[in-house]
Structures are given as structure tokens and as C-alpha cells.
Amino acid sequence: MAVIAIFGAGAMGAGIGRRLVEGGATVLTYLEGRSPATRERAEAAGMRPASLEEMVAADIILSIVPPAEAVSVAEKLAAVAAGHGKRITFMDCNAISPKTMGEVAKRFDPQHAEVLDGSIIGMPPKPGYDGTKLYVSGDAGNRSGILAGRGLDIRRIDGPLGAASALKMCYGGINKGVIGLGTAMMLAAIRSGADQSLKGELADSAPDLNRKLSLGIPDMYPKAYRWVAEMEEIAAFLGEDDPASLIFRGMAGLYRKVAEDRNAGGELAAQLDGLLARE
Amino acid sequence: MAVIAIFGAGAMGAGIGRRLVEGGATVLTYLEGRSPATRERAEAAGMRPASLEEMVAADIILSIVPPAEAVSVAEKLAAVAAGHGKRITFMDCNAISPKTMGEVAKRFDPQHAEVLDGSIIGMPPKPGYDGTKLYVSGDAGNRSGILAGRGLDIRRIDGPLGAASALKMCYGGINKGVIGLGTAMMLAAIRSGADQSLKGELADSAPDLNRKLSLGIPDMYPKAYRWVAEMEEIAAFLGEDDPASLIFRGMAGLYRKVAEDRNAGGELAAQLDGLLARE
Known part of the structure; x- marks a missing residue:
């Protein structure tokens, strides 16, 4: 069964989480230090609270946070990924420039992580609205394939890391x-x-x-x-x-x-x- | 019979001139120092070459020139208007800011001239295209009325001099x-x-x-x-x-x-x- 971790359970993160849960995936999220409102939103979406160690063990980890937090989230996960046995797949989905995307990627040791560039266009998914698109670049190996067929519109761009940003x-x-x-x-x-x-x-x-x-x-x-x-x-x-x-x-x-x-x-x-x- | 003077016989000036001629007006234009192409364009539109003295004697004088020339055209006409017996009506139709419109108005002595603020939206009139609009503000006395009913879309704005600009x-x-x-x-x-x-x-x-x-x-x-x-x-x-x-x-x-x-x-x-x- 696909296990997808989402760092960030705001309106967009939780909306995407819910779609993936409805699409048959197990969806983890990290709620340490988050507000009761965020915890409730995550729970209502069917996302499961998880530790950072459980997050990096997922098939793919998505970062869906405010742009200013993108780099620190990457740092946090990179530290845990370094101690994890397997190479992880991390996708930054935030509204950051290609240059900041490069900064995010640099936080990871390529031996420990494959980094994908994602970007979200549209409003958060909700009943009756299927317009949310997740564009992915730098994904020659189709690591994002695990997200497909779960009610989200996943679009791979034939471009380098940074093109989706x-x-x-x-x-x-x-x-x-x-x-x-x-x-x-x-x-x-x-x-x-x-x-x-x-x-x-x-x-x-x-x-x-x-x-x-x-x-x-x-x-x-x-x-x-x-x-x-x-x-x-x-x-x-x-x-x-x-x-x-x-x-x-x-x-x-x-x-x-x-x-x-x-x-x-x-x-x-x-x-x-x-x-x-x-x- | 209505006599309308147009300072400037570029694509817009000549296009508007032609409409006014077709609408039954006598249309004068000042061609001193202009290129043969401009003279031909004016002639083809049915506009009549005139001196500055003849221009200021028209029922209304329109300035339709590149924005950078708006103030110097006003100066030229103001000098002639000062020596003319009657109070003239002058409308600046150029793409200038309200502040520059104020500069244009200041060139005229109010005793010698009534100054209106015009602005043109759309392409020059041509056969099959009737989208050219001439907006006019600062025209409480409806001096622009003489332009109406001649195949141009004249729209008075209930605003001060500068509102059309x-x-x-x-x-x-x-x-x-x-x-x-x-x-x-x-x-x-x-x-x-x-x-x-x-x-x-x-x-x-x-x-x-x-x-x-x-x-x-x-x-x-x-x-x-x-x-x-x-x-x-x-x-x-x-x-x-x-x-x-x-x-x-x-x-x-x-x-x-x-x-x-x-x-x-x-x-x-x-x-x-x-x-x-x-x-």
C-alpha cells in the first residue's frame, strides 16, 4: 500500500491529503508543535500523525508549507534522512523560485534523497472541484508516479529541477x-x-x-x-x-x-x- | 456649417478627420512643415490645409498629436488665440496625464479660450470599425456637442478637467x-x-x-x-x-x-x- 507523507497540513496540504486518502493511500503528516486547528484539519482529512522518522520512511514526502518555511523543512527532513537506511524521495511543492528550489535541494545529500521539484496550481481540492494541478519537474525516474490515479491531476514537465517552480x-x-x-x-x-x-x-x-x-x-x-x-x-x-x-x-x-x-x-x-x- | 480644426493628421487625427468630413463637417488641419506622407493622408481624408489663424477661427480645435508634443501645440495655438477676436474652444485629445493636461490648460488665457480634456480609446476609425471613443471631461457647457452625430462615439464624463486624461x-x-x-x-x-x-x-x-x-x-x-x-x-x-x-x-x-x-x-x-x- 502506498504511504505518502505530507509536511504541512494547511488548507492545501490537508486538501491534497484528503484526496490521496480517498485515493487509497495512507497519508502521514507531522504535527509536532502545530495548533489544535491544524491537528483537527489533518484528522478530518484522514491523515495520520507521524514522527519525522516515520515520515522519511514513506514512499514519497511532500512539502506543502508557506514559502518562507520551505528551506527549514528541507533541513529538518535531510537530517533525519541521513540516519535512515533507504534513499528517500522528497518533493518540494511550494511557491518558491527556482533558485530557492536549488537551495532546498542542496540541503539533501544525493546519496540519501532524490529531490523533485513540484508546484501546485489551483485552489485546494474539495468536493466538486478537481482543478488542483501538481506539476513535477526533475523527475526522470517517475518517482511521482505513486501519486497518480488518486484523484489529483499530476503533470510531469519535461524540464530540470526548477522548471516546475x-x-x-x-x-x-x-x-x-x-x-x-x-x-x-x-x-x-x-x-x-x-x-x-x-x-x-x-x-x-x-x-x-x-x-x-x-x-x-x-x-x-x-x-x-x-x-x-x-x-x-x-x-x-x-x-x-x-x-x-x-x-x-x-x-x-x-x-x-x-x-x-x-x-x-x-x-x-x-x-x-x-x-x-x-x- | 460646422468647422472643426484638427491639429495633427497622423493615423488617429486623419481617421477622426475623415469621419467628421463624412459626418458633414468642414475639417481643417495645419500642415506647415509636415511630411508629404502626412499631407497626402490629410488630403485623402478630406481635410483642408489651413493656417493657424484659420484653425483658431473654427468652432472647435482638437489636438491629436504624440504626447510629447501636447504642450507645445497648446502654446502655439494659445499665442494665436490671444490675437483672435472670439473666445476659442480647444480640446486636448492626447494620451497625457491629468497633470500634463493641467499644464496644457495653463498655456491658455481663460479669456481667450475654453479648454476641454479629451481622450481617445480604441483604434483610429476606419470602414467597418466604429469602436473609437472620444471621452470628454470639463465640458459643463457641452462645447463638444458639435462633434456629436457625425459617426464618432462622443462620451461626456461628469468630471473635472483631467478626468478624461x-x-x-x-x-x-x-x-x-x-x-x-x-x-x-x-x-x-x-x-x-x-x-x-x-x-x-x-x-x-x-x-x-x-x-x-x-x-x-x-x-x-x-x-x-x-x-x-x-x-x-x-x-x-x-x-x-x-x-x-x-x-x-x-x-x-x-x-x-x-x-x-x-x-x-x-x-x-x-x-x-x-x-x-x-x-
């Missing part, structure tokens, strides 16, 4: 960038008395984009604080030599402003909502 | 910003071996956006050099206090890179075309 950066940059552009220009239009005409012009000449912004901007407010770090990671991914890195430093600043506004009562969000609700 | 900045920022995001991230994906999966993911989960990028990115190459200045104008419009101004400084750098690539043979454009053509 790059995909996540690029896709996120476009999608979250579009929401950022809409937010920035709608706020500017509100300040300038051009808001109604901007909304009308978008509805008229770019209805798809108008719909995407009307749904996506309010969805973004509670996530804005998290997107700050993601935008900075994309800027670092592009690198100082690419003029586009400045675009994402600007996006990080914009999302910081939205996050701060939210903490201060959400005046800007209310202005945007007023405009977006208008037909 | 702001609309153009905001709309252009979203539209040209989306193209810039797609360009930047596709180039990064190509560098990282994630290009095929990015294209596939966009086609899959954002088909409208995918279509917009597939058409809009190749369309952009020849205009990229012009968009550099437009992005810088949007950054200035947002102002240093707005973190989003950095987004558009980055966009300006990106479009400069694309323009330079084009001058150097178009290697990046060829890479993008290869990816965009893929289904």
Missing part, C-alpha cells in the same frame, strides 16, 4: 499581476473622478477582464499580506538584470498597501467594492 | 500592463524551461487571457518604443507616493527591452512568437 512563478506573476494592475488603476481612477467611466469602458471593451477583476479583486483582500512575499519572490526570480523585476517590486508594495488598509479598517477596499459592484 | 491612463495601464505581464513572464518561462507548461496552463485555466496575450503580444512589438513613454507617463500620473508607480517604471523598462531587441533583429520576439503559435 518557474512555472508557478510565471503563472502566479500573470494572474496576481493582472489583479494588481486592476486594483492599482481602479484606485487611481477613484482618486481622479474617472472611476465610473473606467468601469464602463472595461465592461464594454474587455468584458472577460472586467469579470476577472470584479471577482478577483475582492477575493484578494484577505490574501494581500501573503501576496507581498510572493511578489518579492517573483522579483527575485526574474533577477535585477530583468527590468520586469521592478514590476513585481511595485506589485509587492501595492499588496502591502492593501494589506495595511485592511488592518486599518478597509477604506480602500470599500471604495473598490463600491466601484466593482456597479454594473 | 486619467481615464486614458487607467485604461491604458490595465491593457498595456496585461500585455507587459504576459511578455515578461513568457520570456522568463522560456529561460527556465517552463514555457510549454505555462502556455498549456494558460490555455487551460485562463483561455480568455491566453487569447488576449496571443494576439496582443505580437501586435505590441512595433509599438513597444512608443509604449515606453506611455508607461513612464502612467508612473508619473500615479506619483511617487503610490507604490504602483514602480510597476509602470518596470513596464517602461520591459518595453524598452522589447524595442531594443527589435532594433537588434528581434531574437526575443521570435522566441515569443514560437511559444505563442503553439496550441
Whole structure:
């Protein structure tokens, strides 16, 4: 029977865990020091609490944590893998740049671990939603095959370690960038008395984009604080030599402003909502 | 009979001129020092060459020139308007920020001229295309009414001088910003071996956006050099206090890179075309 370990039982980790359990796998997770809410979420998903030693004995170990924790999770597991008899398979599934992915891989001794690059696109799986995709690169040996056929959309990329991370950066940059552009220009239009005409012009000449912004901007407010770090990671991914890195430093600043506004009562969000609700 | 003067007989000025001629107006234009190509274009559109004195005697004078020339055109006309018996009506229709629009207005003595803020959204009018819109703000007296009913879509905004310019900045920022995001991230994906999966993911989960990028990115190459200045104008419009101004400084750098690539043979454009053509 397939044993899959997931480090991280947040909304995404637990959502994927539940799918794998429903798909017939035993799913372990490490809950040491986690909150009662996380423990409950993991339990509800059918995941089993396990020690680090039990985790590294699984057929594959997935890391699904906030980007800032990716390297320390790798360090923790690498230390345990070194003392384990068999070579482990570890997949980092986090929203990190290819460079950070390289840092993650470097934490492991290749004798002790095979490291795969994963990235998740879409929302966490839930009943009625099957859009979650797990892209995998650097997996010539198809180690990720054990995840297939269990209700997840697993897509191997014919690219090196880092390609799946790059995909996540690029896709996120476009999608979250579009929401950022809409937010920035709608706020500017509100300040300038051009808001109604901007909304009308978008509805008229770019209805798809108008719909995407009307749904996506309010969805973004509670996530804005998290997107700050993601935008900075994309800027670092592009690198100082690419003029586009400045675009994402600007996006990080914009999302910081939205996050701060939210903490201060959400005046800007209310202005945007007023405009977006208008037909 | 309505007499309309258009300063600038480029593709947009001449396209609008032709519509107004077809709509029954006499359309004057100033061709001093212009190229034979511009003279031919103006003539083909049915516009009549006129002196500056004849221009300011028209019922309304439109300025439709590259953004960098907007202020000097205003200066030229203001000098002639000062010596003219009647108060003139002048509308700046250029892609300039509200602040630059204020500079344009300041060139005129209010005793000699009523100044309106116009902005054009869409391509130049042509047979079969009626999408060109001329937005007008600061026009409480409906001076722009003389343009209505002549095959152009004239839209008065209930806002001050500057609101129409702001609309153009905001709309252009979203539209040209989306193209810039797609360009930047596709180039990064190509560098990282994630290009095929990015294209596939966009086609899959954002088909409208995918279509917009597939058409809009190749369309952009020849205009990229012009968009550099437009992005810088949007950054200035947002102002240093707005973190989003950095987004558009980055966009300006990106479009400069694309323009330079084009001058150097178009290697990046060829890479993008290869990816965009893929289904």
C-alpha cells in the first residue's frame, strides 16, 4: 500500500491529503508543535500523525508549507534522512523560485534523497472541484508516479529541477499581476473622478477582464499580506538584470498597501467594492 | 456649417478627420512643415490645409498629436488665440496625464479660450470599425456637442478637467500592463524551461487571457518604443507616493527591452512568437 507523507497540513496540504486518502493511500503528516486547528484539519482529512522518522520512511514526502518555511523543512527532513537506511524521495511543492528550489535541494545529500521539484496550481481540492494541478519537474525516474490515479491531476514537465517552480512563478506573476494592475488603476481612477467611466469602458471593451477583476479583486483582500512575499519572490526570480523585476517590486508594495488598509479598517477596499459592484 | 480644426493628421487625427468630413463637417488641419506622407493622408481624408489663424477661427480645435508634443501645440495655438477676436474652444485629445493636461490648460488665457480634456480609446476609425471613443471631461457647457452625430462615439464624463486624461491612463495601464505581464513572464518561462507548461496552463485555466496575450503580444512589438513613454507617463500620473508607480517604471523598462531587441533583429520576439503559435 502506498504511504505518502505530507509536511504541512494547511488548507492545501490537508486538501491534497484528503484526496490521496480517498485515493487509497495512507497519508502521514507531522504535527509536532502545530495548533489544535491544524491537528483537527489533518484528522478530518484522514491523515495520520507521524514522527519525522516515520515520515522519511514513506514512499514519497511532500512539502506543502508557506514559502518562507520551505528551506527549514528541507533541513529538518535531510537530517533525519541521513540516519535512515533507504534513499528517500522528497518533493518540494511550494511557491518558491527556482533558485530557492536549488537551495532546498542542496540541503539533501544525493546519496540519501532524490529531490523533485513540484508546484501546485489551483485552489485546494474539495468536493466538486478537481482543478488542483501538481506539476513535477526533475523527475526522470517517475518517482511521482505513486501519486497518480488518486484523484489529483499530476503533470510531469519535461524540464530540470526548477522548471516546475518557474512555472508557478510565471503563472502566479500573470494572474496576481493582472489583479494588481486592476486594483492599482481602479484606485487611481477613484482618486481622479474617472472611476465610473473606467468601469464602463472595461465592461464594454474587455468584458472577460472586467469579470476577472470584479471577482478577483475582492477575493484578494484577505490574501494581500501573503501576496507581498510572493511578489518579492517573483522579483527575485526574474533577477535585477530583468527590468520586469521592478514590476513585481511595485506589485509587492501595492499588496502591502492593501494589506495595511485592511488592518486599518478597509477604506480602500470599500471604495473598490463600491466601484466593482456597479454594473 | 460646422468647422472643426484638427491639429495633427497622423493615423488617429486623419481617421477622426475623415469621419467628421463624412459626418458633414468642414475639417481643417495645419500642415506647415509636415511630411508629404502626412499631407497626402490629410488630403485623402478630406481635410483642408489651413493656417493657424484659420484653425483658431473654427468652432472647435482638437489636438491629436504624440504626447510629447501636447504642450507645445497648446502654446502655439494659445499665442494665436490671444490675437483672435472670439473666445476659442480647444480640446486636448492626447494620451497625457491629468497633470500634463493641467499644464496644457495653463498655456491658455481663460479669456481667450475654453479648454476641454479629451481622450481617445480604441483604434483610429476606419470602414467597418466604429469602436473609437472620444471621452470628454470639463465640458459643463457641452462645447463638444458639435462633434456629436457625425459617426464618432462622443462620451461626456461628469468630471473635472483631467478626468478624461486619467481615464486614458487607467485604461491604458490595465491593457498595456496585461500585455507587459504576459511578455515578461513568457520570456522568463522560456529561460527556465517552463514555457510549454505555462502556455498549456494558460490555455487551460485562463483561455480568455491566453487569447488576449496571443494576439496582443505580437501586435505590441512595433509599438513597444512608443509604449515606453506611455508607461513612464502612467508612473508619473500615479506619483511617487503610490507604490504602483514602480510597476509602470518596470513596464517602461520591459518595453524598452522589447524595442531594443527589435532594433537588434528581434531574437526575443521570435522566441515569443514560437511559444505563442503553439496550441
